[in-house]
Amino acid sequence: MLCADKSAWLITNHAPQLILSGYDNIDGDIIAVDAGLQSVYEHRLSPTVIIGDMDSLDPALLHKYRDVPLQRHASRKNATDTELALDWCTEKGYGRIVICNDMQGRFDHCLAIVQNLLDLYRKGIDATIESEKQRIFFIRESLSLEGKKGDLLSLVAYSPTVRFVGSIGLEYPLQELVIQQQQSRGISNVFERDEMSLKVAEGEVLAIYTPL
The missing domain is CATH 3.40.50.10240 (Thiamin pyrophosphokinase, catalytic domain)
Structure with a gap:
């Protein structure tokens, strides 16, 4: 247990x-x-x-x-x-x-x-x-991170399709974004402020956080 x-x-x-x-x-x-x-x-x-x-x-x-x-x-x-x-x-x-x-x-x-x-x-x-220099982990439905403006967050699809509900505090918004497993669309998103959050609607997502 x-x-x-x-x-x-x-x-x-x-x-x-x-x-x-x-x-x-x-x-x-x-x-x-x-x-x-x-x-x-x-x-x-x-x-x-x-x-x-x-x-x-x-x-x-x-x-x-x-x-x-x-x-x-x-x-x-x-x-x-x-x-x-x-x-x-x-x-x-x-x-x-x-x-x-x-x-x-x-x-x-x-x-x-x-x-x-x-x-x-x-x-x-x-x-x-x-x-x-990095933390690597899988996201469970939602993610909230404290960091600094300019920090990087990369998101990699580990299932055929990943669907996001949306995000707050990222330079490239994830609102209703769909990423296919073979795509690099989620690489190198940027913190717009000292914290961010996101929600996943579907799929397995690997996150790589790189503070600068």
């Missing part, structure tokens, strides 16, 4: 040196994903569990955390270490998950993380990918 107040922060192999929220402001359990344990160590975080095949992790570093529960997987497997960590979080009932990843590594791995995000969204989990 999911618990909305139970949060997990996945520190992945490609966790950025900085995240938008700030590592000091993490408000949940730390999940070290394979070589992400190096970032956990550098930021002096206390992991709840370490998950992965450990094939890219320094054994000496792993030894420093010998008292932390370890979920070791085979290197030949049918899921990425991040997906295995997300499966563990789902089983434990985390209702909110933040994946810390710079999204600058291999494109196939970045795309896989977005696919993982879609799976979490469909399971009713509040999930976000957070890097140094």
Whole structure:
């Protein structure tokens, strides 16, 4: 059973040196994903569990955390270490998950993380990918964001058709806008003020927020 107040922060192999929220402001359990344990160590975080095949992790570093529960997987497997960590979080009932990843590594791995995000969204989990410069998440019917004038919000259709009811505070209004899955129509909308809101009538929408 999911618990909305139970949060997990996945520190992945490609966790950025900085995240938008700030590592000091993490408000949940730390999940070290394979070589992400190096970032956990550098930021002096206390992991709840370490998950992965450990094939890219320094054994000496792993030894420093010998008292932390370890979920070791085979290197030949049918899921990425991040997906295995997300499966563990789902089983434990985390209702909110933040994946810390710079999204600058291999494109196939970045795309896989977005696919993982879609799976979490469909399971009713509040999930976000957070890097140094962006937040990536799926929208549930409506969205309200505080930011600054000039910030960017890109909207990507993840279903054949997305229909918007409308928006407030965006340079390019979304009133009754329809975006097809193959279109780039929703890229690089701009905050006209320090906050915005929108409503979705139909479809699955991936949002990428980029504060400037």
